[in-house]
Amino acid sequence: MYKSTELLGLAAAALYAITAIMAARAAKAAQPGPRVPPWHRTVWLAAILLFTACAFSRIFGLEEGLRLLLRGELRDENIYSTRREYQSVIASAIIIAAALAAFFGAAKVVSSGVLKSGGRSRVALAAGMACAVMALLIVVRVVSLHALDVLIYRGPRLNWIVDIGATAAVGALAWTYASRQRHSRSR
Numbered sequence: 001m002y003k004s005t006e007l008l009g010l011a012a013a014a015l016y017a018i019t020a021i022m023a024a025r026a027a028k029a030a031q032p033g034p035r036v037p038p039w040h041r042t043v044w045l046a047a048i049l050l051f052t053a054c055a056f057s058r059i060f061g062l063e064e065g066l067r068l069l070l071r072g073e074l075r076d077e078n079i080y081s082t083r084r085e086y087q088s089v090i091a092s093a094i095i096i097a098a099a100l101a102a103f104f105g106a107a108k109v110v111s112s113g114v115l116k117s118g119g120r121s122r123v124a125l126a127a128g129m130a131c132a133v134m135a136l137l138i139v140v141r142v143v144s145l146h147a148l149d150v151l152i153y154r155g156p157r158l159n160w161i162v163d164i165g166a167t168a169a170v171g172a173l174a175w176t177y178a179s180r181q182r183h184s185r186s187r
Contacts, residue, residue: 009058012163016055019167022174023047023127029181030124036181040120043128044177047170050131054138054167067142090143098136105132120180127173134166 027044030036057063079086114121141159 013055013058015164015167015171016051016058019171019174020048020051020055022171022178023051026127026174026177026181029178037121040124040177043124043131044174047127047131047174050134051167051170054134063138063142070142087143091140094136094139094143101132120177123173123177123180127170127177130166130169130173133162134170137162137166 023044027041027048030040030044032038032041074086109115109125114125137159
């Protein structure tokens with residue numbers, strides 16, 4: 001008999017796998033050419049890798065295993081009791097890195113003119129941003145700082161909202177991208 005957490009894990013893995021399949025469909029539609037910039041395909045290939053890795057991680061418990069391995073290392077080094085100091089530095093570095101990436105990414109997007117271009121570029125850009133949010137969530141979960149854990153695991157389960165939201169967004173955007181690409185080719 002499965003526990004409810006195992007069933008939720010399997011459901012999450014299935015959602016990740018479906019998203020990876022949808023991203024593969026979008027990657028197939030994103031054949032570089034005169035109307036499709038090469039970065040579109042890169043976004044969809046990154047989404048395939050990310051969500052395939054998420055599915056395997058969920059099925060085989062890789063993320064939880066990494067978290068336990070890190071805790072074990074801290075215990076072996078007798079610094080587990082002072083881990084909050086290290087975790088806060090790491091969390092601060094993650095926040096700073098994410099803010100810098102967002103700033104430079106936004107500057108690149110604005111200077112590239114993607115926001116003025118056609119709908120497929122906006123769809124690919126939004127998918128890339130949703131993938132970045134998912135990757136950031138994974139990093140935050142692995143670091144597992146108590147203050148962040150309270151935010152993402154208690155109350156309204158922000159962890160689930162961001163995880164499911166980013167996954168569903170990438171899947172829907174992939175479907176939209178492939179549909180728009182097919183529609184534009186049929187003209």
